[in-house]
Amino acid sequence: MGTYAVTGAASGMGRASAERLRRDGHTVVGVDLRDVEVIADLSTPTGRAAAATEVLERAGGRLDGAVCAAGLGGIPGRDQVVQQVNFFGVVELLEAWRPTLAAAGNSKVVVFGSNSVTLTPMVPERAVRALLDRDAGRALRVVGRFGKRSAPFAYASSKLAVTRWARRAAISPEWAGAGIRVNVLAPGIIATPLLEEQMARGEKEAVEGLPVPIGGRGKPADVGEWVAFMLSPAADFLCGSVIFLDGGSDAYFRTDDW
Numbered sequence: 001m002g003t004y005a006v007t008g009a010a011s012g013m014g015r016a017s018a019e020r021l022r023r024d025g026h027t028v029v030g031v032d033l034r035d036v037e038v039i040a041d042l043s044t045p046t047g048r049a050a051a052a053t054e055v056l057e058r059a060g061g062r063l064d065g066a067v068c069a070a071g072l073g074g075i076p077g078r079d080q081v082v083q084q085v086n087f088f089g090v091v092e093l094l095e096a097w098r099p100t101l102a103a104a105g106n107s108k109v110v111v112f113g114s115n116s117v118t119l120t121p122m123v124p125e126r127a128v129r130a131l132l133d134r135d136a137g138r139a140l141r142v143v144g145r146f147g148k149r150s151a152p153f154a155y156a157s158s159k160l161a162v163t164r165w166a167r168r169a170a171i172s173p174e175w176a177g178a179g180i181r182v183n184v185l186a187p188g189i190i191a192t193p194l195l196e197e198q199m200a201r202g203e204k205e206a207v208e209g210l211p212v213p214i215g216g217r218g219k220p221a222d223v224g225e226w227v228a229f230m231l232s233p234a235a236d237f238l239c240g241s242v243i244f245l246d247g248g249s250d251a252y253f254r255t256d257d258w
């Protein structure tokens with residue numbers, strides 16, 4: 001049985017992932033703002049550093065994998081927090097855990113991206129580059145140019161940056177070369193508190209109008225199954241992949257982009 005860190009473990013898909021792993025007998029160290037083992041605010045550098053350290057202590061210095069599910073949807077007025085949690089809240093923790101993941105051998109990481117990276121038109125490339133350069137101020141200024149309409153761009157650029165970071169890490173000597181598999185799960189519309197908040201705060205039409213060829217909404221418990229699979233030995237050959245779990249929305253908009 002393994003030991004796994006799961007961020008965002010108090011709600012939605014992070015919680016479902018943690019529950020699924022525990023059912024299999026694994027040890028899970030959850031990170032979130034409440035109701036988990038490690039209470040931390042991933043929107044600040046100090047919160048992230050404290051979370052990284054406390055997870056390692058509670059895990060007894062061994063990590064077989066990590067699931068980075070903590071995140072926020074794009075809602076007007078919180079672009080900065082979205083960028084901090086969705087991008088820095090993933091990369092700074094994973095970088096802090098990398099030596100421990102490498103020491104475990106054959107470890108696996110699942111980063112939560114989003115299908116918004118392909119569905120949002122004109123994701124600002126300069127904001128993505130600023131995040132990858134770790135320049136939070138520049139990233140915020142770039143999305144700020146969209147004024148009152150900045151929220152979806154802040155969100156999509158944070159998810160595109162974290163996806164690109166994960167793909168770069170996945171193939172590098174420090175990660176792939178150390179036996180760590182890094183992959184991205186890109187959900188579409190999944191019925192979680194985050195989605196409810198989006199719908200309650202002005203995104204109802206956008207959510208309901210999004211084409212989902214297979215129909216309906218994804219269930220957090222099903223996402224937990226995918227996470228468990230991506231951490232299992234069956235995923236030993238999965239490296240740097242972005243898995244869209246979105247009922248066909250990405251395929252609808254990018255049918256021939258292959």
Ligand code: NAI
Pocket residue numbers: 007008009010011012013014031032033034040041042043068069070071072073085112113114115116186187188189190191192193194195
């Ligand atoms: P959720 O809102 O149910 O769970 C997210 C968790 O992250 C919450 O428990 C929350 O407390 C935690 N979190 C937020 N800010 C934090 C902070 N500053 N410090 C520590 N923890 C913090 O959301 P859901 O839907 O389960 O989302 C999981 C991931 O999937 C997120 O990264 C989200 O962006 C992504 N996603 C969700 C989609 C959806 O339709 N629900 C679609 C595409 C991506």
